[in-house]
Amino acid sequence: MSIAIDRTADTEAPIIDVLAERWSTRIFDATSVIDEAALASALEAARWAPTAANTQPWRVIVARRGSAAHAKVLESLMGFNAAWAGDAAALVVFVAETTRDGEPMIWAQYDTGQVAAHFTVQAHAAGLSTHQMGGFDRDAISAGFELSADFTPVTVMAIGELGDIRAASEELQQRENAPRERRAVADSVIVDD
Secondary structure: OOOOOOOOOOOOOOHHHHHHHEEEOEEEEEOOOOOOOHHHHHHHHHHHOOHHHOOOOOEEEEOOOOOHHHHHHHHOOOOHHHHHHHHOOEEEEEEEOOOOEEEEEOOHHHHHHHHHHHHHOOOOOOOOOOEEEEEEEHHHHHOOOOOOOOOEEEEEEEOOOOOHHHHHHHHHHHHOOOOOOOOOOHHHHHOOO
């Protein structure tokens, strides 16, 4: 299997490099520790993500490899995610505050998605790799971290240094080398008037 060298997106219009070059690896260096300065910057970028009426309806759980928190998050992962994500230096759970004072926060998951996106872009700019996952047991996260019913886990993100693709399983190598594809912009725009 060849080594994935250039994963830059083939875009229809120019976009900034950090977005074009960002991709979701499944191969992390299982021996490296998280770069704490880069993690702090990613969390700071997340903090400054746009938020409706400055409500900031989101929280994160940062679980470094080797910690009890990491073990809880890893145990919640489903399917193929459980096979590779444990190599990441940290697993970050993004949690939406979906109700506050008994009232629904209808934009909470949208805001939490923006937080995850800002975190991802900053992490990539700092040289870290990330991969967001929807395949996890939300109830296990809620129970394991004693989240109140007001909070809903939205995604788990693996973060760390890129690993050596040559040391990965054949299945992982195939996934890493698969073409990057997105549907055309024209197929995503409902109205352009």
